[in-house]
Amino acid sequence: MSSSTTQSTYQPKTSVGKITNYVDSRVGGSGIVKEFGRKIFPDHWTFMFGEVALYSFVILLLSGTFLTFFYDPSMAETTYDGSYIPLRGVEMSEAYATSLNISFDIRGGLFMRQVHHWSALLFVAAVSVHMLRVFFTGAFRRPRELNWVVGGVLLILAMAAGFTGYSLPDDLLSGNGLRIIDGVIKAVPVVGTYISFFLFGGEFPGTVIIPRLYVLHILLIPAVILLLIAIHLFMVVTHKHTQFPGPGRTNDNVVGFPVGPVYAAKAGGFFFIVFGIIAAISAAFTINPIWNYGPYDPSPVSAGTQPDWYIGWVDGALRLMPGWVAGIPLEWNIAMPWGVNTLSLNVLIPALVPAGIVFGLMFAWPWIESWLTKDKREHHLLDRPRNAPFRTAVGVSGVVFYCIMWAAASSDLIATHFFVSLNDVTYWLRVLFFVGPVIGFMVAQRIALALQRKDREIALHGRETGRIVRLPHGEFIEVHEPLDEYKRYNLVNYESHGVLPAEADVNGHVTRTEKARGRLSRFFFEDRVAPVTPAELEAAHSHAHHDEIAEQHDKAAISK
Amino acid sequence: MADHSHGSPESTGVVARPGQGDVQKFQNPGLPPHRPRLADRDPRAEKRAERQVAILFLVSIIGTVLFFVGYFLIPLDETIATLRLQNLTLGLGTAFAMLGIGVGIVHWAKTLMPDHEVSEDRHEIRTEADRADAEKIINDIVEETGIKRRPLIRNTLLGAMILAPLPAVFIFRDLGPLPGDALRHTYWDSGTRLARDPSGTPIRASDVTIGSAFHVIPEGLSDSEHYLEEKAKAVVLLMRLNPESLNPSPGREDWGYEGIVAYSKICTHVGCPVALYEQQTHHLLCPCHQSTFDLTQECKVIFGPAVRPLPQLPISVDDEGYLIATSDFQQPVGPSFWERG
Numbered sequence: 001m002s003s004s005t006t007q008s009t010y011q012p013k014t015s016v017g018k019i020t021n022y023v024d025s026r027v028g029g030s031g032i033v034k035e036f037g038r039k040i041f042p043d044h045w046t047f048m049f050g051e052v053a054l055y056s057f058v059i060l061l062l063s064g065t066f067l068t069f070f071y072d073p074s075m076a077e078t079t080y081d082g083s084y085i086p087l088r089g090v091e092m093s094e095a096y097a098t099s100l101n102i103s104f105d106i107r108g109g110l111f112m113r114q115v116h117h118w119s120a121l122l123f124v125a126a127v128s129v130h131m132l133r134v135f136f137t138g139a140f141r142r143p144r145e146l147n148w149v150v151g152g153v154l155l156i157l158a159m160a161a162g163f164t165g166y167s168l169p170d171d172l173l174s175g176n177g178l179r180i181i182d183g184v185i186k187a188v189p190v191v192g193t194y195i196s197f198f199l200f201g202g203e204f205p206g207t208v209i210i211p212r213l214y215v216l217h218i219l220l221i222p223a224v225i226l227l228l229i230a231i232h233l234f235m236v237v238t239h240k241h242t243q244f245p246g247p248g249r250t251n252d253n254v255v256g257f258p259v260g261p262v263y264a265a266k267a268g269g270f271f272f273i274v275f276g277i278i279a280a281i282s283a284a285f286t287i288n289p290i291w292n293y294g295p296y297d298p299s300p301v302s303a304g305t306q307p308d309w310y311i312g313w314v315d316g317a318l319r320l321m322p323g324w325v326a327g328i329p330l331e332w333n334i335a336m337p338w339g340v341n342t343l344s345l346n347v348l349i350p351a352l353v354p355a356g357i358v359f360g361l362m363f364a365w366p367w368i369e370s371w372l373t374k375d376k377r378e379h380h381l382l383d384r385p386r387n388a389p390f391r392t393a394v395g396v397s398g399v400v401f402y403c404i405m406w407a408a409a410s411s412d413l414i415a416t417h418f419f420v421s422l423n424d425v426t427y428w429l430r431v432l433f434f435v436g437p438v439i440g441f442m443v444a445q446r447i448a449l450a451l452q453r454k455d456r457e458i459a460l461h462g463r464e465t466g467r468i469v470r471l472p473h474g475e476f477i478e479v480h481e482p483l484d485e486y487k488r489y490n491l492v493n494y495e496s497h498g499v500l501p502a503e504a505d506v507n508g509h510v511t512r513t514e515k516a517r518g519r520l521s522r523f524f525f526e527d528r529v530a531p532v533t534p535a536e537l538e539a540a541h542s543h544a545h546h547d548e549i550a551e552q553h554d555k556a557a558i559s560k
Numbered sequence: 561m562a563d564h565s566h567g568s569p570e571s572t573g574v575v576a577r578p579g580q581g582d583v584q585k586f587q588n589p590g591l592p593p594h595r596p597r598l599a600d601r602d603p604r605a606e607k608r609a610e611r612q613v614a615i616l617f618l619v620s621i622i623g624t625v626l627f628f629v630g631y632f633l634i635p636l637d638e639t640i641a642t643l644r645l646q647n648l649t650l651g652l653g654t655a656f657a658m659l660g661i662g663v664g665i666v667h668w669a670k671t672l673m674p675d676h677e678v679s680e681d682r683h684e685i686r687t688e689a690d691r692a693d694a695e696k697i698i699n700d701i702v703e704e705t706g707i708k709r710r711p712l713i714r715n716t717l718l719g720a721m722i723l724a725p726l727p728a729v730f731i732f733r734d735l736g737p738l739p740g741d742a743l744r745h746t747y748w749d750s751g752t753r754l755a756r757d758p759s760g761t762p763i764r765a766s767d768v769t770i771g772s773a774f775h776v777i778p779e780g781l782s783d784s785e786h787y788l789e790e791k792a793k794a795v796v797l798l799m800r801l802n803p804e805s806l807n808p809s810p811g812r813e814d815w816g817y818e819g820i821v822a823y824s825k826i827c828t829h830v831g832c833p834v835a836l837y838e839q840q841t842h843h844l845l846c847p848c849h850q851s852t853f854d855l856t857q858e859c860k861v862i863f864g865p866a867v868r869p870l871p872q873l874p875i876s877v878d879d880e881g882y883l884i885a886t887s888d889f890q891q892p893v894g895p896s897f898w899e900r901g
Contacts, residue, residue: 183830248591272662283651
């Protein structure tokens, strides 16, 4: 931007102006202001979830840095002599002792620990909800497929950051969590035992796992998260934000508020709101009271233990998997030339298959959908979820699948809370694991179609006013108030994918995958509701009778 | 009826035919007319909004003061009540300080800053001209390196690049020792006394009444160099049942003593301590994933994700009446691993 050969003759008058000009003429800030100062961002409340995620990550960095000044990631044995009387004289690791000190002896330490833990829970939640928003509105479509993948990796990293941090206080609860991880790793064929010994520096629990997790938690994972956030936001700027369809909004424009002042003020103010809400929660609600659990000891465990919420679904899958199915064990001893090896399918299947399905479908979905619909165009207008019933149904099906496993992680608490048999809860959840996603798919698809029909009805006949009028000849009618053109446009402006039967390729050959695509297309798009056309609206206004329109329409279709 | 369906609530079925959506579309009516807000029209409302924003910023200042009140005026003594009070004060102070600023700015933006929506054009993400230029530049760069014309350089570089990262992988070899047979042995040995966890005092057979259960570690464990690692494998549950309810398989009749039996406490699923003993049903339940083991059937799995029964520790009684192990576990304890066999 700046040219060193031609010196500007601009002379600032105020002292602020002089400083600004000094910096600007050396770094080229004017160009940045020109480019971004009035850039347009569309506004919608659902666009805030990504912001919540970003802001809670910033709060995590701030509160986490504070904690590192007082926490010692050492598994060396020490005897506690801090302020918390019930644990005085107890042997424990430095990691646990310093975590207790942060809670009891550092002013504001407990508050910072709670801020850190609550914002971690919120971070993963915000990332998840943000991804659900992107999925259900179709924001992942071209050109944003790669940013969807970056987002998916960020979700996995958020969970990894959470889990590595969860273990750091070295308390009884998180120690049992690590032990479960160790058990799962040992089930990995061929290399599992070696990975376990390398990770723990020998036998579980060893003396190195906490410092190693600490390095991952405070250096490696946050660094990669920061890098990916930078890539994520860079792509958001490149693509410009999507917007919901509506009057004045097209696939070729962005309608919204300029960054300065409105958008910057709203987004900047929102950071303080997120911080304030996390602070209020941390003030009033205890999270992870490690002093109640005691130091890690391989022998005790408390009933009703739960991981942090985002690990729950994997833990739930571990609980749901039966060890024996119809008298057949799911752990096999396989005779090899060099001896007998053990394959623990009862651990491997629940640890890998559900996560594989969820993440596999999640990452691949943009390409699955465009393959299915043959829609390779750029999309900058979002879908209302009801206007893409097939996608909404798939998404709800996935959410149900996830939530069944999530519920399974609390199977013991459900049983004790509602006074039902623990075994029955598990049996029911096992059935729901398979049936739930199917029901979720069907119900969501039907609700979406029904909402589309309701939209059609309102677009064609107007809003029900509730006013009943009696006509001179005795008939009662309800007065419908027609919509204005802006409201109507919201209801009629969408695309409805139809069935695309299998087509022959250039050689006139219909491939097997193309046939499969045709069948899937029929399955997904057979039932659909098309948007109201101007002709239909015209007909609805001139004749009040529906069948006539349909007949006319049929004739029109035949004559074409 | 199906022919007449059009998607309205009183009829079901398919509405559209292929291509119908493209036939006709409603004209985009453009942005709706801007509706002025109260503060745009009424100077008093504008003044009111201004005052509200200022009050919110004052709330923030009060919040910061509240934080300092909590920080300096609430001394941390040894009761948890003052800690709770301080946490609440610091938290609410921070919350007000942040929310005051945040809500104030957002309120300012929503009531007083312009709320005209503006439209901006999107641009092609990549123009064809740029693509062509970039392709030419890349081709020139590749051409100038001459890598295509000099396969010797290319292939040796490829070989070097594949090999060079290998040390970076192998240097991690010393992260941990090789497993060896560490998972096959525990601290138990023939003659090791059974002791209470965590006190380490040995248990007499006469201490174990019918229906009781003991959490057990091997005597002398606390002298072990690797206390936690040994304990993670050696913990045992000791229970006494009516001898008739036990059904030992051939060869294991003498692994218990007068109805006293000892089983590994480490779940064969993924290694949680199987800590819950249901005295009435003689079931052992793992609280982590609910694997349930039946004590009367040598801890066979009767529910949950575990496959293998809990390993039994063969026990007997020494001359002084203390319970002792007669050997180590006969199989590895805890979760399965590939080499277990």
